[in-house]
Amino acid sequence: MAFQCQRDCYMKEFVTSVVSCCPAELKQEVNGRKETLKGFNVLLQDTILFPEGGGQPDDHGLIGEVPVLRVTRQGPDAVHFVTSPVEVGQEVRVTVDWERRFDHMQQHSGQHLITALADAMFGYKTTSWDLGRHRSTIELDTPSVKAAQLQELEEAVNEKIRSGIPVSVQLLDLSDPAVEKVRSRGLPDDHAGPIRIIDMEGIDANMCCGTHVTNLSHLQVIKLLGTEKGKKNKTNLIFLTGNRILKYAEKSYSTERSLVSLLKTGPDEHVEAVEKIQKSVKLLQKVEGFQLLSEAAALKFYPTHHNLKEGDNEFMNIIANEINTEETLVFLTVGEEKGAGLFLLAGPSGQVTELGPRILELLQGKGAGKNGRFQGKANSLARREEVEAFLRQRCKHHSSEEE
Known part of the structure; x- marks a missing residue:
């Protein structure tokens, strides 16, 4: 029944x-x-x-x-x-529970539509499907689906939705010759009663016991999210339909706003910003024995210094930010030991203002400073040891003046 x-x-x-x-x-x-x-x-x-x-x-x-x-x-x-x-x-x-039911109707009818057109356009048969809680998956009997095919299929299914094609239900006796003409993956062993056919006018007629929309326009829109490798040389096609797309967009927008706040960049720059952070993290991991907090906290007006072969100004500032530069003078350089590079002097504002120009002179570079930071480009890092000796001497002199 x-x-x-x-x-x-x-x-x-x-x-x-x-x-x-x-x-x-x-x-x-x-x-x-x-x-x-x-x-x-x-x-x-x-x-x-x-x-x-x-x-x-x-x-x-x-x-x-x-x-x-x-x-x-x-x-x-x-x-x-x-x-x-x-x-x-x-x-x-x-x-x-109407919200749950209508969601299932949209996903199920969406699956029928995608299945029918994937078969008609590319000969890809559906072997199974899964109506998941957040996204649905169709298993296609093909080892891969090209990106161009995915786009063409998405455009085709949404064109059918915009056309407002009706969906009807027919109940046929199992002995009816029309049953042989409809698509089916077989009936369950305990099936009883007439055969139920879901007919998308001019597109597909398929045996199905599920609940469906009465018009493709009720699907609103279909988004094909992509594909994943399936079992036994098959491909899983992932899709969203109807209200799930609205929820997906709302969640994505909320995530986007959070990233804007965290990364201090616009949405179009999020990937670049994360890539820069990842690069900085990798560089930090390469700095062997660089104990930022424990060693620096023990030094007062005494310079800590380190040369990094990779990095940029932002990376050096990240390191300096981890040190209490109000009490510690930090000198960092990036580049090969005898080649051109970058430098940063961070520490008590008065000392940085006093020492910065001399460092610039020793490194034959260009740069400027403010608010306890002096940084720039060095034409040669060959005199780095002279800079370190100069800083040690000046800090020792500063300490004896305080005493």
């Missing part, structure tokens, strides 16, 4: 009667742990709650005020698992 949810997929409430209510158990996984829940299996005269099947998860909803946690099909019956008993013979109002 066809349930009311299959005859009218848009019905949100339905009055029916309770046929039976028997003690039962439901095995489920909660936070990675398997649990067995005690409750009742309820059979109704008819139902608008879809039992899992055809790759589509079951519906959630209520029988009266009692939550329905699971709906499964057993032969011709839909079995509803609840934790509280309901009275046999009474009339009950059944309501469906």
Whole structure:
């Protein structure tokens, strides 16, 4: 038989009667742990709650005020698992979790459309599909899908959506010759009753027990996110449809705003900014024995110095920021020991202002300073040891003046 949810997929409430209510158990996984829940299996005269099947998860909803946690099909019956008993013979109002149902309708009809056009355009057959919680996947019988094909397929499915093509349901007897003309991956062993056909006018006719939209325009839009390597030389095509795209865009925009705040750059510069951070981190990891906080904190007005073969001005400033330069004079250079490079002098503002020009002279470079930082380009780092000796002498002189 066809349930009311299959005859009218848009019905949100339905009055029916309770046929039976028997003690039962439901095995489920909660936070990675398997649990067995005690409750009742309820059979109704008819139902608008879809039992899992055809790759589509079951519906959630209520029988009266009692939550329905699971709906499964057993032969011709839909079995509803609840934790509280309901009275046999009474009339009950059944309501469906419409947001969940409509999402399933959009994803399922979207899968049919993508499957039909992937076959018609490229000869790629669908061997299975998965309606996931956040994204759906179609397994295609091909080792790969080219990027150009993916784009062409996405444009084609969305053109069909914009055309507002109707989707209808037919119920045919298994002996009807028309059954042989429709696409199918086979019927379940316990199938009973007529064959249900989902017909997208002029596109596809397919055996299916699931719930679907009545017009492709209700899909809103389809986004093909890409492909992944599947099992046994197959390809998994990942897609979103309808309201999932709105949620995806909202989440992406929220992430984008957070990155703008963290990286202090516009969205178009996020990748470049992260690449620079990654480069700086890698360089920091290469600096062997450079103990920024513990060693620097023990030095007061005494220079700490280090030469890095790779890096840039931003990288040197990152290092200087990790040191209390109000009490420590830091001299950093980047480049080969006898070639051109970059330098940074950071420390107490007065000392930096006094010593910066002399360092510039020794390194034959160009640069400027303010707010306790003096940095620039060095034409030659060959006299670096002279700079270090000069800084040690000046800091020793400074310390004896304080005493």
